[in-house]
Amino acid sequence: MTSALFTQLLVNGLATGMVYVLIASGLILVLGVARIFNFAHGEFYMLGAYATFALCQVLQVNFFISIILSMFVVALLAAICYRLIFHHIRGNLLLCAAASMGLSMMFERGALVSFGTQERGLPSVFTGVMAIGDAALPVEKIAVILLCVAIMLGLYYLLMRTKLGKAMRAVKLDTEVAALQGINTTMVYALAMAVGCSLAGLAGGIIAPLFSITPNMGHAMLLKCFMVLIVGGLESMLGGVVGGLVIGMTLSFGYYILGGLSEILLFSIIGMILVFKPGGLFGEVVEDV
Amino acid sequence: MLRPVAGDERCGLKFVMTLLETRSLSKYFGGLAAISQLDLDVCPLEILGLIGPNGAGKTTLFNVLNGFQKPNEGRVIFKGQDITGLKAHKIAQLGIGRAFQASTLFMRLTVFDNVFNGFHMNYKEGGWRSFLHTPRARKEERNIKQRVMEILEFMGLAESKDQLAQNLPYGHQKILGVCIALATEPTLLLLDEPLNGMNPEETSTVLDLLNKVREKGITILLVEHNIDAVMRICDRIVVLNHGKKIAEGLPREIGNNKEVIDAYLGADEEVDGIVS
Amino acid sequence: MKEVTVFILFGILILLLPLILKSPYQMHLIIMLCINIILAMSFAMLFSTGLITIGAAAFWAVGAYASTLFVMNLNISFWLALPLASVTTGVIALVFGSIIVRTPGVAFVVQTMVINMIVVQALGQIDFLGGWGGILGIPRPNPIGPIKFVSKTHSYYLILFLLLLTIVLFYALYSSRIGRAWRSIRLNPRLAQTLGINLFRYRLLAFIIASVSAGWAGSFYAHYFGTIEPGTFSVFKSIYIQIYSILGGLNFYIMGPIVGAFIMTLMPEFLRVGKEIEPILTGGILVLLVIFLPGGILSIPERISFFPKMLQDASSSSRG
Numbered sequence: 001m002t003s004a005l006f007t008q009l010l011v012n013g014l015a016t017g018m019v020y021v022l023i024a025s026g027l028i029l030v031l032g033v034a035r036i037f038n039f040a041h042g043e044f045y046m047l048g049a050y051a052t053f054a055l056c057q058v059l060q061v062n063f064f065i066s067i068i069l070s071m072f073v074v075a076l077l078a079a080i081c082y083r084l085i086f087h088h089i090r091g092n093l094l095l096c097a098a099a100s101m102g103l104s105m106m107f108e109r110g111a112l113v114s115f116g117t118q119e120r121g122l123p124s125v126f127t128g129v130m131a132i133g134d135a136a137l138p139v140e141k142i143a144v145i146l147l148c149v150a151i152m153l154g155l156y157y158l159l160m161r162t163k164l165g166k167a168m169r170a171v172k173l174d175t176e177v178a179a180l181q182g183i184n185t186t187m188v189y190a191l192a193m194a195v196g197c198s199l200a201g202l203a204g205g206i207i208a209p210l211f212s213i214t215p216n217m218g219h220a221m222l223l224k225c226f227m228v229l230i231v232g233g234l235e236s237m238l239g240g241v242v243g244g245l246v247i248g249m250t251l252s253f254g255y256y257i258l259g260g261l262s263e264i265l266l267f268s269i270i271g272m273i274l275v276f277k278p279g280g281l282f283g284e285v286v287e288d289v
Numbered sequence: 290m291l292r293p294v295a296g297d298e299r300c301g302l303k304f305v306m307t308l309l310e311t312r313s314l315s316k317y318f319g320g321l322a323a324i325s326q327l328d329l330d331v332c333p334l335e336i337l338g339l340i341g342p343n344g345a346g347k348t349t350l351f352n353v354l355n356g357f358q359k360p361n362e363g364r365v366i367f368k369g370q371d372i373t374g375l376k377a378h379k380i381a382q383l384g385i386g387r388a389f390q391a392s393t394l395f396m397r398l399t400v401f402d403n404v405f406n407g408f409h410m411n412y413k414e415g416g417w418r419s420f421l422h423t424p425r426a427r428k429e430e431r432n433i434k435q436r437v438m439e440i441l442e443f444m445g446l447a448e449s450k451d452q453l454a455q456n457l458p459y460g461h462q463k464i465l466g467v468c469i470a471l472a473t474e475p476t477l478l479l480l481d482e483p484l485n486g487m488n489p490e491e492t493s494t495v496l497d498l499l500n501k502v503r504e505k506g507i508t509i510l511l512v513e514h515n516i517d518a519v520m521r522i523c524d525r526i527v528v529l530n531h532g533k534k535i536a537e538g539l540p541r542e543i544g545n546n547k548e549v550i551d552a553y554l555g556a557d558e559e560v561d562g563i564v565s
Numbered sequence: 566m567k568e569v570t571v572f573i574l575f576g577i578l579i580l581l582l583p584l585i586l587k588s589p590y591q592m593h594l595i596i597m598l599c600i601n602i603i604l605a606m607s608f609a610m611l612f613s614t615g616l617i618t619i620g621a622a623a624f625w626a627v628g629a630y631a632s633t634l635f636v637m638n639l640n641i642s643f644w645l646a647l648p649l650a651s652v653t654t655g656v657i658a659l660v661f662g663s664i665i666v667r668t669p670g671v672a673f674v675v676q677t678m679v680i681n682m683i684v685v686q687a688l689g690q691i692d693f694l695g696g697w698g699g700i701l702g703i704p705r706p707n708p709i710g711p712i713k714f715v716s717k718t719h720s721y722y723l724i725l726f727l728l729l730l731t732i733v734l735f736y737a738l739y740s741s742r743i744g745r746a747w748r749s750i751r752l753n754p755r756l757a758q759t760l761g762i763n764l765f766r767y768r769l770l771a772f773i774i775a776s777v778s779a780g781w782a783g784s785f786y787a788h789y790f791g792t793i794e795p796g797t798f799s800v801f802k803s804i805y806i807q808i809y810s811i812l813g814g815l816n817f818y819i820m821g822p823i824v825g826a827f828i829m830t831l832m833p834e835f836l837r838v839g840k841e842i843e844p845i846l847t848g849g850i851l852v853l854l855v856i857f858l859p860g861g862i863l864s865i866p867e868r869i870s871f872f873p874k875m876l877q878d879a880s881s882s883s884r885g
Binding site for chain 3: 355356376377382386389393395396397398405406407409410412416419420422469473
């Protein structure tokens with residue numbers, strides 16, 4: 001393999017991987033802080049993509065502003081869902097799973113009915129290639145990587161340096177103690193859900209120019225997301241990062257090596273982690289929540 | 290396992306086989322030692338009290354003895370067998386039972402069903418035969434139902450047998466927890482704050498019951514904050530602080546032990562009657 | 566006495582159903598209903614130990630494909646293929662189960678979904694198994710005497726028999742020491758451990774039995790429907806299986822699936838909604854159900870205070 005090819009595959013894997021990291025981080029945040037298992041997480045990604053499409057293509061809004069606006073739309077929707085639905089069933093795995101599956105069905109079909117089955121797309125904002133060393137790398141993939149990294153850095157800042165972030169971490173550690181410290185836990189849960197789903201929505205907006213937008217793109221993404229969780233564990237952000245990058249790289253290099261059978265490589269990795277490290281690379285086996 | 294047990298005239302012989310012993314037991318969480326180099330002996334048929342301020346490591350010790358946690362160092366030896374690191378269900382099968390601090394019950398089942406489920410280990414016609422509902426299996430089930438009633442009557446909960454566990458008053462829930470533990474027919478019973486939240490009358494009742502439990506041949510290791518009760522019922526007392534044993538001996542010795550008194554006063558504890 | 570009479574009347578109704586319903590399409594619905602009940606019971610069995618699966622359809626698939634291969638490639642009689650396929654499903658369940666039952670909770674749900682997807686992908690990609698188009702022309706069960714299993718009526722009695730067998734089997738399990746252990750695990754795993762219950766073993770047992778029952782439902786389905794394709798066995802179906810159980814009532818491991826599957830299988834016929842809109846309604850109902858009636862339909866009597874006496878029935882009930 002030439003170094004140029006290697007670099008291309010690497011960048012490819014990074015781009016795909018960072019998108020997975022973004023979405024999985026959202027899911028992990030919601031799971032850890034609000035203790036909600038959100039099966040509709042992929043649908044927020046899908047809605048983010050459609051919202052960006054609608055703003056950008058239909059209303060001719062600038063791409064970057066579209067992404068930010070759709071993030072707010074998704075965040076608002078998530079907060080509403082929290083207040084109406086998840087607030088009452090927080091912590092109960094089955095009820096959350098069932099409710100979010102119901103939401104997932106409604107959103108997906110809703111999108112289908114509203115937007116139709118035809119694939120939508122956005123024209124690329126970043127065109128052309130740039131050269132790094134020998135390799136000719138598509139600028140849009142580099143842009144995706146940079147955008148995702150920027151957002152993850154923003155997330156890091158939010159969690160580590162802001163009051164909200166500290167509150168979230170406190171709640172994640174021990175809900176009762178956090179409440180005793182005067183933290184408004186309901187607010188934190190709702191915001192965690194809003195932030196978590198926004199991450200998915202942002203990811204949807206970012207990839208809108210790259211991939212076709214369909215109503216069921218959320219399903220496929222959720223599956224990848226779950227794979228990230230299996231690899232990296234359910235608990236930690238670090239697990240989400242590592243898991244996402246592993247999956248992204250596996251798909252990228254695997255496609256080159258094995259073509260359509262790259263999924264077998266993926267399944268093998270997942271299988272091995274399940275057998276040898278059942279809680280994921282960074283997780284622990286925890287008895288029922 | 291033959292150890293001299295200091296000052297314990299009640300055991301008769303000066304040398305007695307300990308039922309449970311821990312040797313240099315340590316458990317760390319992160320960098321913090323919840324239990325540190327703990328040597329503990331439990332004599333057969335005694336009621337051993339374990340006291341200490343909050344955070345002294347008592348519940349952690351129970352979790353290790355139970356099998357819910359693995360110790361970082363040291364050994365636990367039960368009836369002469371090394372049980373260190375065994376899984377919780379295995380330890381239960383070997384004869385260590387536990388009643389929990391919080392109401393750990395099958396909340397949505399009736400009192401009767403709670404205790405009935407406790408008999409899980411004590412079937413002879415388990416597995417296939419139970420599934421096939423053979424005549425013997427059904428007979429055994431009737432037999433077990435009888436034993437459930439015996440325990441409920443013994444502990445005074447017979448009237449509530451059809452009540453849902455979640456509807457019981459807190460004191461009764463704690464007693465139910467002990468009933469379930471009794472159903473497992475343990476050799477050693479770990480009781481985690483059984484008197485928590487009880488008024489003096491209830492406390493007396495429970496203390497009487499504990500004596501009767503011991504008479505049935507069950508050794509009791511008791512964690513309690515009600516020092517007065519501990520003085521009344523325990524044969525010996527061990528005091529923990531910061532995960533270490535700071536005192537051990539007969540109730541009257543412990544009551545006068547300066548270090549123990551300091552530990553409690555120093556920890557801003559609200560404790561019943563330590564200063565006599 | 567009244568209850569027994571109701572039961573008997575109901576039993577007669579079920580047995581005489583083919584005489585009452587004339588249209589083959591209606592019979593088809595009832596047959597699918599019976600299959601769905603078995604699948605829902607499979608979900609419920611896992612739930613009785615506190616495990617939530619969205620991969621039940623995968624084992625339904627294993628049973629269907631295994632049975633098909635045994636009959637079509639190895640020329641075995643259906644009546645031998647059915648148990649063989651069940652055993653095959655059991656072995657695969659043992660393998661997967663041993664790995665994933667170690668991690669209950671969210672991890673388990675996630676893993677069952679991924680397994681379901683992997684199975685569907687594998688069935689689709691492997692040409693030997695028919696690929697995405699699936700396998701067509703699966704033969705009917707071998708005739709027993711004059712019974713040829715071509716008509717819906719014969720198929721109906723066969724699935725009815727399988728269903729009743731499953732119900733009896735499950736009931737025997739739930740009312741035994743095993744069922745009590747499962748309930749203990751579901752209600753309080755910590756406490757269950759102190760009662761000497763090996764969580765892993767009992768959960769694995771439930772996983773295997775649940776999967777095997779989905780397996781024989783699959784074997785029947787393949788030879789009844791004549792065609793199997795990977796798309797039928799997707800996570801989507803697994804989610805619907807879960808809905809059957811939730812709708813009926815999660816605390817009722819046998820009646821719940823029956824009620825839930827009944828409503829979900831037959832309701833679309835009465836509502837005549839477009840196939841596209843139907844999931845929106847189902848999704849909406851699911852959300853409302855979770856918020857307002859999480860115990861399912863069978864929990865309604867509890868909520869009306871007329872019925873408290875009915876609830877305090879014999880101590881070893883198979884509920885809860």
